[in-house]
Amino acid sequence: MPTILVADDEPAIRRSLREILDFEGYGIVEAEDGEEALQKAKAGGVDLILLDIKMPRRDGMEVLEALREAEVGTPVVMISGHGTVETAVEATRLGAVDFLEKPPDLNRLLVSVRNALSRGELETETKRLRQTVRDRGTNELTPIVGDSKAIERVKQTIERVAPTEARVLITGEPGTGKELVARWIHAESHRAEGPLVEVNCAAIPSELIESELFGHEKGAFTGATKQRIGKFEQADGGTLFLDEIGDMSLDAQAKVLRALQESRITRVGGDRSITVDVRVVAATNRNLRQAAESREFREDLFHRLAVIEIEVPPLRERRTDIPDIARYVLGEVARRNGFEGKSFAPEALERMKHLDWRGNVRELRNVVERLLILSDEDEIASGDVERYVMPGGGGGDPIAGLVDRFDTLFEFRDLAEKVFIERKLEENDWNVSATAEIIGIQRSHLYNKLKDLGIERPD
Structure with a gap:
């Protein structure tokens, strides 16, 4: 109730x-x-x-x-x-x-x-x-879930910048959803009917990045047995998303800068200049301003890319969104794995709100999938979170990490108090009178605490 x-x-x-x-x-x-x-x-x-x-x-x-x-x-x-x-x-x-x-x-x-x-x-x-303000044929695109102030600012910026041709630099910690923001920028742009081509710059060896971006002609180098069309050409008329651009070599950065300045590229081993109509959206988890100051990243390229900057907030700055994200992911993963019918108990979602989530939304997705598969009942309970997610599950110390997990003294105090009372009750076989005497409070006060903190004796 x-x-x-x-x-x-x-x-x-x-x-x-x-x-x-x-x-x-x-x-x-x-x-x-x-x-x-x-x-x-x-x-x-x-x-x-x-x-x-x-x-x-x-x-x-x-x-x-x-x-x-x-x-x-x-x-x-x-x-x-x-x-x-x-x-x-x-x-x-x-x-x-x-x-x-x-x-x-x-x-x-x-x-x-x-x-x-x-x-x-x-x-x-x-x-x-609610998934998006407008529906422009992008029903299959994952929504940006949440209505916290932090994520609403991101949504509003997307809405304003997407219809323009401005280049966008998306920043944020790993796992926050930078690639999803890039996809929404493309989907809400006038280029939505064109291709969205994604390149993970960190996953491509530096010696191959130029060929990957600009393509190559047959015989350009050992192993180039046929002509290859690069990502810039593939994205012609659409959007090129350069993920983790902070890991791109300085040599490749210079060539990308030239392509942005001239809207033209030349394939490796070729002598013909090819015009490309591409909007570039880039993302990084590095501080490119500092990298530019230390000459680890080209300052001129940074200014070309960062016409508009969008910072995607980490989960610790949008904790109120965690229940909505968890429920959405649960439904998505359940359909994919044939586990329809499972749901979260409110207490489980409340506990999840206060975890560290250093891996952000990516980590949350993995945790939800783990809970879906490992929990025994149709409703994922707070005990499942403790067992399979929370630090201290499986015999560790549940107090560990609480200081970093909470923003306010009130939140820290409530969970620390709950863990303390539950442990003392367990030590005294859930005898409320004995526990109250041992921890130094009146029995009626302890009963109020049990109700306020949602503590119930396990079956």
């Missing part, structure tokens, strides 16, 4: 709402002031927020505005004993889906809760299915 965050500074109101909603089968998380409500909402794991307006340490309107700025999409129903039309209008402007007066009428409360939860589910599904 969905989990509802009840944020109110009056214990009697929280108790009343808890009793009503608990009877209806909802999970309940409580917050007694605005700051606590904001932190619990940002930590995730709740499906609806009932938010009082008058609270200490941030009032409800301030919390609502902070949630909007942080792009927390959880639906919010405002509750107030001092409601006015102006307040209700302002709350709606800031994103609240409903406004209830205290004490809330029971039927009105339950209808509002059901409507808000339905709206939240619809918005989540819409985000998951």
Whole structure:
């Protein structure tokens, strides 16, 4: 069942709402002031927020505005004993889906809760299915999944630059999806009907890169038994994607620069100049500005390539996108491997949000495939993530790496606290009273912790 965050500074109101909603089968998380409500909402794991307006340490309107700025999409129903039309209008402007007066009428409360939860589910599904703003016959192209600020900036830049003839340099860590950005630039350009030719400059030996790019004539060198058309010619009328261009030799860079300046190439061993109409998109995981300053990369070529720069963010800067990406990849990989019907438990996705992902989206794809194949049930659980993905799975230390994994103290504290409590419960055969005494807190406090942190005794 969905989990509802009840944020109110009056214990009697929280108790009343808890009793009503608990009877209806909802999970309940409580917050007694605005700051606590904001932190619990940002930590995730709740499906609806009932938010009082008058609270200490941030009032409800301030919390609502902070949630909007942080792009927390959880639906919010405002509750107030001092409601006015102006307040209700302002709350709606800031994103609240409903406004209830205290004490809330029971039927009105339950209808509002059901409507808000339905709206939240619809918005989540819409985000998951959204692939692109425009559909120009590119249905088979992998979508750029996510709606974080970081990835939205990339999408907006693609939308603006793709229809132009400007050269684009795509930067980012390995595995972030630079080649996917290049494909979208081509697909959204006026050259979409022409070819998209991809060259991995790091995978071609330096002595062969010139032949690969410009082609060669028969007999140009030992082993050239027939004429070869190079990538520039193959991409005529379309887009040439030079991946990992930072690994290209200086000699080859000079020839690429000449081709860009003149829009003409000459095959190796040939004497005829060939006109080519090619838009070049390049990508690298290196800092080409620094490489140019140290003369490891031609500065003039850098400026030719980097008319527009697009930096693809690593997953650690777009953690809110991880559940959507994981679900999309799961569906894609499941269809390919005949595993239709599997899904992620919300707790598994939440745990995945906080992993390192040093290999970025590429690593996430590999992990999802691993979970799909190795998990036993139709729903991939958080235990599967711990067993097959998380550091510490299989007997290691789950605390290792937590410092680098989280951006905020709140996120670090919650998972560290959960790991600590689970371990102590296991040591005491899940005896809550004994565990509470050993770790030095009241039993009722520990019960609240178990509920807030989603800790359940394994079967």
